[in-house]
Amino acid sequence: MQSLRRLLMASPPSPDSPLDAVYCVGCNLKLTLASLCPRCGGTVMFGSSSDVMGPENDIPDESEALVGTVLDRYHIELLLGTGGMGRVFLARHRDLLRRCALKILRPNLIGRDADYVGRFVAEGRAAAALVHPNVVTTHAVGETDGFHFLEMEFVAGRSLQHHLANGPPPSVSEATELILEITRGLAAAHRAGIVHRDLKPDNVMLTEQGVPKISDFGLAKLIRDQDDARLCGTPHYMAPELFLGQAAHTGSDVYALGVCYYQAICGRLPFTGTDLRNLHHEIATSDPAPVTHPTERVPMEVVSTVAHLLHKSPEHRPADADAVIPLLETVLGAIRNVGALLREAMADDNSIAFEAVENDSRWVLQASQPDGRKQRVFVELSDPDSLVSIYSTCCEAVADFDRIALERNGHMAHGSIAIRSLNGTPHFVVINTYPQATVDAEELRRSVHEVAQQADRVERELTGADIH
Template identity: 35%
Template sequence: MPTDRQPHEVARPARQGTSGGLADPVTGRVLDGRYRIGPRIARGGMASVYEATDLRLDRVVAVKVMHVGLGDDEEFAARFVREARAAARLSHPNVVAVFDQGDDQGTVFLAMELVPGHTLRDVIAKEAPMSPSRALALVEPVVSALAAAHRSGIVHRDVKPENVLIADDGRVKVADFGLAKAVGTDTQHTATGGVLIGTVSYLAPELVSEGISDARADVYAVGVLLYELLTGAKPHEGESPIQVAYKHVHEDVAPPSRLVPSLPGYVDALVARATSRDRGLRPADAGVLLHHVHRVAHALAEGVREDPELTQDLAPLLLHPDTGEIVVEEPGPARPPGPGVDPGATGDHEPTSMLRTVSAPDSPVRAAALPGLPGLPDPRGPQPDAPASAVSPARPAGPARRRRWRGPVAVLLAVLLATTLGIGAWWYGWARYSTVPSVLEQGRASAVAELEDAGFEVVLGEAVYSNRVPEGRVVTAEPGAGSRALEGDEVTIVLSLGIEQYPVPELAGRTLEEARSALAEVELEVGRVKERFSETVPDDQVVRSTPGPGKELRPGAAVDLVVSKGRKPVNVGDWVGEPADEAQRTLERKGLVVQRNEDVFSDDVAAGDVVAQEPTGGTLFKGDTVTLTVSKGPELVEVPGVRAQGVDAARAQLESLGFVVQVENISDYLGLGYVFRTDPGAGELVPKGSTITLFLV
């Protein structure tokens, strides 16, 4: 059957050449001054996907480029933009990330995550039919991704194996939100007059017949996908897409155990629940379906061969009152009514129905006609017609007369017996059961009143979040609407908590790991983490978060954090030999405390400059102390008066004071050897160690 194939836009298969040897005009271009386009890796009806290099961030990405000419079509361009916005709103490990969207001189493109690997279609071709455990392991991340989309109010609308990517490391990612649309928006979808968007093999019946789509359309597509993994075949085949679409509307998806008899009954029930033609019987969204998938996967992991309770809980159909097996209605053979049966019971030559029980896989699937149902063959086979003529009661009784009465009496008794059995079977198999009314999206009081009026006991299940159903209204009911149950049976209704949102917890003062755990508890994620110095918050603790505490966010939303790197180190520097006042001003501007020691004399450092400091360099923190020792310059000594003293005595006195003595004769030297004068003169203050010249007479 023809299928609508989209490019595997982020799965990187073996590189393919260009058609006919012609160079691809996009390859080699640099789009938006940022993305250098490499080889084409996939091509679809409206776009091609290329491996490209992000020149700005130096990384390899996938770039989907709309085909030439389509960019002028507003509808196609809007779809491209819608895909970028829809996917960019989702932050989930199983959703292909969209990085950028742009228009480079008419070339409309998307830049997205490149996932080296293959698609689920390749897995189906190689492995299907596969074990139910393997099938659920592949489906679970798909449902998880769709659950995140549904929580954000997004319906994918094109779930199919080609849009499920399997990375080389085993990661599963859902791609191509090009058909995605916000929940509740109108969609033109008809089988004959509208535009069938999406791959017809996976279209939900309501998309074909009513033109409406919500999260349950994605649930239906996942159910079809699961059937295909389990059996290796699509549930509905046809010569044309219209024939396939017709079957989606008018035929149920058969139990996969018809093709794989070893499958447990609860796996059949899961597929039946997800692919119910009545969308009211399907899980409300992928979040509910994910819960069912986990239950089935757990049963398989535990090695449970059959679980009637789980099967009954999952099955959207009626259950046989005696065996508990799934009962579905099938058209029976058209036949004239048998003897003794009122032709008006079913309508002359109209098709009747039989009840078929879907038995456990260990026993063959059987179709059994229950006795007494109108229109079913008499178990005794055809009966002869009664005699047309009546016998006069006045005739004497004899053997012949007794024989003539024996036939009609036997027929009458057989009819009475068959009628009694039929009424009993009708009563015990159908009439004593009541139909569960639909209470979806009703308020609690209204739903309880309607169910109790119908004779059922109402049990309130644990409330759940819903992006579709307003707070306080019914999300699901078990058994679902249209199910048959005994009066007095329990019907469990689950109320909506409204849109799932969680307040951002107080994160300041927690370590980064503690913040991650606190966010995970409310289904939020850590976004960007920036490190900043802080004088008050210790190292590796959160300084603040954006959004702040108390802000309510959807599950999966990111919270940005600023994390402390501890106190900021301050460079002290080496100030020895530098002016002390300048050193003090600079250090105090940096937040350090300057302490000046008692000034000291220094023969080497000028007065007012730093002689020594502690610490001698390195780094400190604000508020730490730096000690400076400041020079008073050299020590000054007063030159004593030594005039008229002998040269030896004068020399001794000056040298005792630390001076260096130099002797010279005056111009009129007489040879007496007495000091006539000194330079510097007596009484002057000079540095210790200065040279004093003695002039002798």
């Protein structure tokens, strides 16, 4: 391929130069002469392939002719994608009758490195040990007729890169939830001793239900020649120390995670150098552009967390993905829109009516009971503890009712009876709490109904009235 760099420079690179190719910085697609990637719209940059391959990339091999044939236990149906290491096919397991993604190594690459196949098999086995809802599952690693392959879970969806480039931007809260799920998958890999080395949105698949799954664990570095100065990883997602030749580590994965977080919120990359030299200088010495969202204010908790993940010194970054999880959970707890969750929870529930909203931190709902009675339910945010409290008043807490209230407390499967001061007078309430960072719409819906039902039962049993 004739590179754009040759057209722009008076002194072209040597035929063996790692820059003798043009790649998109966002999705790593190898391109013909262009200034923007036709797949994701990213800016073209020279030599930014994560596969670290040179001219051999263009050499055809036997795997090109596999569509429509049977390989081992698999019927090859369709070519899904091509990379420097090999090709990924949609296949059907002939015995289990399941669809899978079959990654087949290019046979013409094996001769470059005597240890290549052994490392590939070792990494494949390590990846197969990862069983996590946010990781693409590797089912098998094998070899037949000279073809080395990985059988992987087929994810019927698009990459995160595709969604960021073509869909509406996620809200700050949605982006945080998405990155938190990715972090949980990455943490499972780090605990298993696996470093991804090329984490980026194009290596994260989104299922049709929106669940992110990380793919291609540990494969980017397998074919790197230790005497080759070419880079491993996609440069815009590489930590500063990797440009200096340091080995990839869990902390460099954390940096890449920070770039993904920044990109999901801002819709752009933190550093945009158009060649490796300028990009390296920016990443090593400059602060990224401020974290902004196209349509909403970005809370300081998010800004500081992104800065922490993108710290230039690995010693000042979280050591691994496990250390990132509580940071993101805290952020999510601080920014989660409980009002939106409540509206989602009650959208199709005609027995619940919103009565009032106070400062987007306290909601008053009225729950209709089957016998025509009604019960008012309060949902409140607790700032110091980041808790969502759901409670409903039973009646005034007088001494004559203490024994009955305590007995009723022992029979409650969810929530409990407590005493809360209302307008200076102690009252019995039924209350339930959830962490703001993890509560979901279904939990809110169920808890509102249960609290209302229990509080109404206690009120009727103790007073016979229907005041609250």
